[in-house]
Amino acid sequence: MSGNPTGDLAIRFEHVEKRFPGAARPAVTDLTLDVASGELVALVGPSGCGKTTTLRMVNRLEEPTGGRLEVGGVDVRSVPAHELRRGIGYVIQQTGLFPHRTIAANIATVPVLLGWDKARIAARVDELVELVGLDPELLARYPAALSGGQQQRVGVARALAADPPVLLMDEPYSAVDPIVRAHLQDELLALQRRLRKTVVLVTHDIDEAIKLADRVAILNVGGIVEQYAAPADLLRVPANEFVASFLGRERALRRMALLAVADASPREGPVVAPTATVEEARRVMAEHHVDWIGVLDGRRIEGWVAADELDGHRTVGELTPRRFAAWVGLDTPLREALDMIVDSRTRVAVVLDGTYRGMVSIDDIADAMAAR
């Protein structure tokens, strides 16, 4: 999930301050933060930490009261606000779709403002519908006829309409149910792999930030950046008590969600060929300290047999092997693999990648966590 930023900075906060009239303290005190081009950055923090204010300063829905804020190397205050905003995608929680306009017209909002001709707009709308996975049938409907998930997809399509390099997302998935949210998050990741936009995403959901972001900025009240790092680094070495407590108790499990089975280097495990003798099987079991043996026919894993079943047989192949309960791929998250392993009798997950690639045990997972 590591980003592939091109190195140049898309957004740059330099000692940015936002003070609301009449407020005792600034909402954002002295913020310095860089977002690289093509990077997805999540701003996370408790309510009142200024994360939404920070986001809204980028497209000047809030005007910074101090410091300098650049988008694409240009000071945001040097451009008229409406022109700046037409070049920045914006997605919000309640979708903010225009209820009086059809889905097609909603998506076409910015291209119309930019004065594109009709044919170009129509072609672009079709392209976007495809991109975000919407049914073209919906184009003639009004937003009220759509489900929450569909509305959110329209919101993303509308934000991407004029192909802006920067996308701002303000708690985009907090109004949809958890199942739809997980779907939309996966879609965003897939979209981001294709489009490589610079995305700033505000969320109060640390799991969402960990799942989606290349880097996460944890903000404290007053827009103080407590830590700004890749999710795995954040979870491994929280900078301070605030970050640790914000990340919560299940930090190890959350890190596991970021590591894949491949990171745990699967091993061949206690396996023998069907032609192996019972004595040979017993020797392999003793070596691995287990009371079962895997049956591997070439690169095909047949299953496993228990030690006490071997009595009275000559070769392992005489027994009908039982199926392993846990099957994973090299890219399965370790957290998922662990979940399957604890439910299985043999305490291992079989790794397949076309053919048999080995096994991972709880110990392998623990070792992988310690190594990173």
Added chain:
Amino acid sequence: MSAFSEFVDFISTSENWWGRTGIAHRLAEHVRISGIAVTVAAVVALPPALWLGHRRRGGVLAVAAVNVGQAVPSFAIVSLALPISLRWGHGFGFWPTLVALIALALPPIFTNTYAGVVGVDPAVVQAARGMGMREGEVLRKVELPNAIPLALTGLRLSAVQVVATATLGAFVGFGCLGSFINEGFRQRDDGVLLTGAVLVALLAIATEIVFGLLQRPLTPWLSRKKDTR
């Protein structure tokens, strides 16, 4: 003869329909002054209501407008407008009545339109701004269309009240449907009186229906129907 049969008798006599004091002329005058009053009130009330709603300011003004509208009797305005009209040489009838009707029509149009704009989902307005609409575009392209249902309600309330109240014009010499009520009352002629009353009532109902019919074509997105053009 009962009042009802006198009424049927009166309206089925063709001479009573034509001429300066006939039903047709007075009905047309009634509709004309009502139309002018509502149109003028809309032209005067809509722009400030839309702009103040857009700026989210002037809520106090909106509330005051409702209260004044409800508190001051139209008859009082007609009575106040009459001497002014006379002094300025506009005479009896049309002008004092029109002034009173415009005053009556303003508050519902203003307050409902204002409420309609203020009531637009803040997320929608925020999105419009975030997409890069200028303030005027936010108002024209987003807030105004979404305020249509309430603005229409305001226009409808105004129009119905104006149609009912234009009847008062008869007391300052304006020839309208109220004139039948006035004459019928003085001449103790129930048929004539009832003609005025029934026609005013029917006209008010017709006004209500016309505005009701406008709602749907003007706000297609609010239709329950799944199919949309």
